[in-house]
Amino acid sequence: MSSPIPQPPGLPLVGNIRDINPSNTWASLKTLAEKYGEIFQIKVLGHTIVFVAGAAIAEEICDEKRFRKYVGGPIVEIRYAVHNSLFTAFDHESSWGIAHRIMAPKLSTSSVGERFDDLNITATDLINKWKGLGSNNTIFPIGDLNRLNLEATTLALFGQRLNCLGGPEHPVIQAMEDATSEAMRRPNRPGFLNWLFYGKKFKSATATMRSWAAGIVQNRKDNPTDRNDLLAALLSAKDPESGKALTDSEVIDEIVTMPIGSSTAPCLMTTAIYYLLKNPHVIAEARKEIDAVVGSDELTHAHTSQLPYVEGVVREAFRLSFAAPGFNIEPIPSESKSPVLLAGGKYQIAHNQPLIIVLAGVNRDPNVFDEPLAFRPERMVGEAYEKLPSAVKKGFGNGKRECIGKHYAWLWLMIMMTRIIKELDFEAADPTYELHQDGWFNVRPTDFSVKVKARGN
Numbered sequence: 280m281s282s283p284i285p286q287p288p289g290l291p292l293v294g295n296i297r298d299i300n301p302s303n304t305w306a307s308l309k310t311l312a313e314k315y316g317e318i319f320q321i322k323v324l325g326h327t328i329v330f331v332a333g334a335a336i337a338e339e340i341c342d343e344k345r346f347r348k349y350v351g352g353p354i355v356e357i358r359y360a361v362h363n364s365l366f367t368a369f370d371h372e373s374s375w376g377i378a379h380r381i382m383a384p385k386l387s388t389s390s391v392g393e394r395f396d397d398l399n400i401t402a403t404d405l406i407n408k409w410k411g412l413g414s415n416n417t418i419f420p421i422g423d424l425n426r427l428n429l430e431a432t433t434l435a436l437f438g439q440r441l442n443c444l445g446g447p448e449h450p451v452i453q454a455m456e457d458a459t460s461e462a463m464r465r466p467n468r469p470g471f472l473n474w475l476f477y478g479k480k481f482k483s484a485t486a487t488m489r490s491w492a493a494g495i496v497q498n499r500k501d502n503p504t505d506r507n508d509l510l511a512a513l514l515s516a517k518d519p520e521s522g523k524a525l526t527d528s529e530v531i532d533e534i535v536t537m538p539i540g541s542s543t544a545p546c547l548m549t550t551a552i553y554y555l556l557k558n559p560h561v562i563a564e565a566r567k568e569i570d571a572v573v574g575s576d577e578l579t580h581a582h583t584s585q586l587p588y589v590e591g592v593v594r595e596a597f598r599l600s601f602a603a604p605g606f607n608i609e610p611i612p613s614e615s616k617s618p619v620l621l622a623g624g625k626y627q628i629a630h631n632q633p634l635i636i637v638l639a640g641v642n643r644d645p646n647v648f649d650e651p652l653a654f655r656p657e658r659m660v661g662e663a664y665e666k667l668p669s670a671v672k673k674g675f676g677n678g679k680r681e682c683i684g685k686h687y688a689w690l691w692l693m694i695m696m697t698r699i700i701k702e703l704d705f706e707a708a709d710p711t712y713e714l715h716q717d718g719w720f721n722v723r724p725t726d727f728s729v730k731v732k733a734r735g736n
């Protein structure tokens with residue numbers, strides 16, 4: 280006999296609409312996860328959504344023999360901007376396999392390693408900017424790191440400089456914000472309201488992102504190069520299985536998808552700065568390691584794999600930031616349409632029930648972590664890390680639909696984490712600040728500012 284899935288009490292007709300703040304959906308889900316634990320459901324506008332917030336059930340629904348990515352809600356909405364791209368493709372669309380086989384080799388650990396200099400040079404630009412601020416040195420890290428991310432992604436993957444660290448913010452940053460916020464909100468509004476009041480903003484954000492991507496393609500065509508980067512593969516590689524290349528429109532889809540994906544890394548990095556400030560002993564420990572391995576030399580690619588404690592800092596910040604706050608799963612369709620059992624039959628869901636993994640719950644599951652809210656990089660190093668259940672290592676998603684940019688993101692994070700700890704001192708602008716997050720496809724600290732200067736100055 281299965282137990283009912285816990286659900287907050289709702290209102291007639293509208294259901295649990297009041298339990299979700301449409302301006303900060305993930306914060307609402309975090310609160311519900313804290314209250315209801317490993318699994319809960321809500322009903323909104325007649326739809327039931329089940330949320331999984333415990334590691335054991337998350338592990339179960341990451342079994343690709345039984346479950347797969349659910350392409351619904353905001354992911355379907357963002358198809359307006361990127362169509363059947365890697366991120367948004369339905370399981371049955373052959374475009375996914377074609378694009379994946381063309382792009383994955385250029386985002387492997389070794390290909391990304393070849394882009395170390397691009398990532399490191401752009402990191403130097405930002406660090407020099409921060410070092411040179413003088414007494415006017417209060418910054419919002421997320422703003423500058425978003426700029427850096429766009430600069431680094433455009434250089435490393437597409438071979439072009441935007442020089443967007445200074446001056447007015449590059450329009451693609453606001454366009455990504457507008458498009459993802461709109462994609463998150465549309466499923467919870469009646470269709471005619473979306474069409475009547477919100478279509479224009481979505482259209483304009485899409486046009487901005489796609490014209491930036493078209494400019495990148497045009498620039499490469501105008502300036503041929505033998506640089507063997509992701510853009511080269513998008514433009515001319517053929518899928519080894521089908522022999523097909525990407526169409527012009529598909530190339531634009533995938534170019535637009537890259538900064539939307541990579542914009543999660545600045546969210547993680549900013550949260551890491553928050554936790555470092557709250558835990559100065561971690562900075563001291565990381566500096567010991569960095570000073571022993573890198574010393575007064577410039578950071579090299581080889582160094583980034585010799586810094587286990589710094590990597591533990593990145594992993595622990597990843598766990599507690601849940602920067603990509605969740606991902607969607609559904610049972611693999613079955614002819615029998617029988618209900619699906621979870622947790623050995625404790626719970627039962629419909630054969631076609633969408634499930635959302637809430638990493639704020641999974642990553643802080645008290646059944647896995649002793650003092651789950653504490654920032655302890657040492658639990659993310661060596662054997663301690665290896666022993667953790669795989670569900671608490673799902674920050675990049677799952678299985679065949681796992682993040683294609685994870686090696687790129689990791690190298691960027693290792694470079695940034697090492698260099699900011701090695702070269703900069705931070706101080707909280709407001710020492711009473713406690714972490715609040717908001718966001719759409721990713722979550723970042725809200726209103727978090729710091730004072731920054733060169734280390735030891």
Ligand code: HEM
Nearest residue numbers: 365366537540541543544603606675676680682683684688
């Ligand atoms: C810390 C940084 C990042 C995090 C936490 C992250 C997280 C994720 C997650 C959770 C998914 C799975 C989404 C789902 O199941 O619906 C995903 C997919 C994806 N990510 Fe990332 N991501 C990061 C960086 C990047 C970067 C740097 C890129 C591009 C260079 C990227 C591009 C993508 C793409 C294209 C997909 C779809 C993959 C597919 O379905 O085949 N992401 N990411």
